[in-house]
Amino acid sequence: MADIRRILVVGGGVGGLTTAASFARRGVEVVLIERRPAFDIPGVGLGQPANALRVYDLLGVLDQVLTTGFSYDRMWLFDAQRQPIVEHKFLMGDDRVPAFCALSRLQLHEILLDAAERAGVKVRLGVTADEIHDDGDRVAVRFSTGEQDSFDLLAGFDGIRSSTRLHVSGTAFAPRPSGYGAWRVQAPRPNDVRGMEFLQGIGSKTGAMPLSNNIMYLFHIRPEAPGASFDGQDQVALFRERLAQYGSYVAEISASLTSESDIVYSPIEPLLLPWPWFRNRVVLGGDAAHTFAPHLTQGAAMAAEDGFVLAREVMNNDVSLENRLMRYSMKRYPRCAFVYTFSGQWLLDEQSVRTAEDMEVARAEMTQNASARIGVSDRILDNAF
Numbered sequence: 001m002a003d004i005r006r007i008l009v010v011g012g013g014v015g016g017l018t019t020a021a022s023f024a025r026r027g028v029e030v031v032l033i034e035r036r037p038a039f040d041i042p043g044v045g046l047g048q049p050a051n052a053l054r055v056y057d058l059l060g061v062l063d064q065v066l067t068t069g070f071s072y073d074r075m076w077l078f079d080a081q082r083q084p085i086v087e088h089k090f091l092m093g094d095d096r097v098p099a100f101c102a103l104s105r106l107q108l109h110e111i112l113l114d115a116a117e118r119a120g121v122k123v124r125l126g127v128t129a130d131e132i133h134d135d136g137d138r139v140a141v142r143f144s145t146g147e148q149d150s151f152d153l154l155a156g157f158d159g160i161r162s163s164t165r166l167h168v169s170g171t172a173f174a175p176r177p178s179g180y181g182a183w184r185v186q187a188p189r190p191n192d193v194r195g196m197e198f199l200q201g202i203g204s205k206t207g208a209m210p211l212s213n214n215i216m217y218l219f220h221i222r223p224e225a226p227g228a229s230f231d232g233q234d235q236v237a238l239f240r241e242r243l244a245q246y247g248s249y250v251a252e253i254s255a256s257l258t259s260e261s262d263i264v265y266s267p268i269e270p271l272l273l274p275w276p277w278f279r280n281r282v283v284l285g286g287d288a289a290h291t292f293a294p295h296l297t298q299g300a301a302m303a304a305e306d307g308f309v310l311a312r313e314v315m316n317n318d319v320s321l322e323n324r325l326m327r328y329s330m331k332r333y334p335r336c337a338f339v340y341t342f343s344g345q346w347l348l349d350e351q352s353v354r355t356a357e358d359m360e361v362a363r364a365e366m367t368q369n370a371s372a373r374i375g376v377s378d379r380i381l382d383n384a385f
């Protein structure tokens with residue numbers, strides 16, 4: 001008989017919703033708490049690679065994701081004027097799932113929220129867990145509403161600033177500033193943007209990801225001071241200044257920015273929590289356990305995989321709960337460590353292009369090796385989780 005009958009999921013992002021739906025579909029009673037009072041998710045869009053799409057398939061929402069988003073099977077590396085350097089056809093996907101499907105973050109959340117609620121998950125908005133007492137047999141929680149309840153397991157998918165992480169590993173591990181940040185804005189999709197694009201500049205990189213037939217998002221990655229924030233009135237001017245070296249649609253989008261443009265800035269703050277990702281009956285996943293440079297577009301994908309694998313391992317009731325949670329940690333850590341290392345190195349390599357001479361060296365190197373390099377990553381990540 002299952003020893004996990006009732007769980008609390010903390011956090012309603014991609015990871016928390018996937019976890020909640022995965023447990024509920026296995027017959028577990030699930031309560032999900034989300035700090036935000038509404039699912040008005042900030043952010044722009046998410047590229048979801050084949051490995052994430054396979055999780056959505058297992059949750060029964062693949063068709064919804066594919067009809068909502070924009071599927072593509074390749075990426076292009078260009079220079080700052082959008083002169084081609086490399087075209088890479090992804091070695092991911094199969095007859096059922098495309099290599100990638102990108103969609104707005106809000107639309108993906110809506111699809112996953114619907115899947116969770118249909119599976120019976122009880123979603124409570126505007127609620128946090130203020131106190132967690134874990135005596136090894138049960139996790140007792142006092143909510144911000146003053147109510148108290150107890151659960152067989154608490155799954156913390158509460159994002160990069162996770163407070164559940166404090167319960168598992170104290171303050172020893174936290175995301176650390178990389179010295180780089182990402183700017184993003186939505187824009188109309190030019191017809192010839194048919195997949196992910198990276199435009200390598202000098203001292204920065206810019207790119208595009210199509211989100212639908214009409215819309216894409218533009219991103220720009222560059223050195224930024226740790227703790228920098230760009231919410232003020234001069235945000236448009238600062239973004240424009242940063243895009244100045246780029247031609248093609250980047251120049252057009254830059255010229256069209258206004259104070260109404262929804263520009264989002266996020267620092268890149270990588271974290272890889274050493275395993276195990278649990279203590280007694282409190283377990284972590286998603287950005288609470290790992291955050292990456294965005295280059296492989298695998299952050300939400302790994303969060304979704306974590307949630308699915310956690311439910312699968314915990315509900316495979318063959319050994320003690322401790323051993324099942326250990327098995328979850330051991331399955332997830334190497335895969336996330338690969339994404340952490342590969343995307344972190346990509347960030348450093350591209351940002352080390354600082355002069356015109358560096359650019360010519362990088363152009364030659366990318367022409368020769370980039371597709372093979374990305375292909376290895378495709379094959380590793382396309383493997384079953």
Ligand SMILES: Cc1cc2nc3c(=O)[nH]c(=O)nc-3n(C[C@H](O)[C@H](O)[C@H](O)COP(=O)(O)OP(=O)(O)OC[C@H]3O[C@@H](n4cnc5c(N)ncnc54)[C@H](O)[C@@H]3O)c2cc1C
Nearest residue numbers: 011013014015035047158159182286287294297299300301
């Ligand atoms: C520039 C950039 C581009 C990216 N592009 C991609 C991409 O293309 N593809 C991709 O797969 N990933 C991408 N990512 C990564 C992706 O955004 C994250 O990895 C993903 O959102 C993590 O999901 P999560 O559910 O773990 O955390 P989150 O999405 O952060 O969700 C955590 C949730 O928990 C809630 N919460 C926090 N604290 C509490 C609390 N105490 N109690 C209750 N609720 C709480 C939060 O409000 C939030 O809703 C990108 C990231 C960046 C910065």
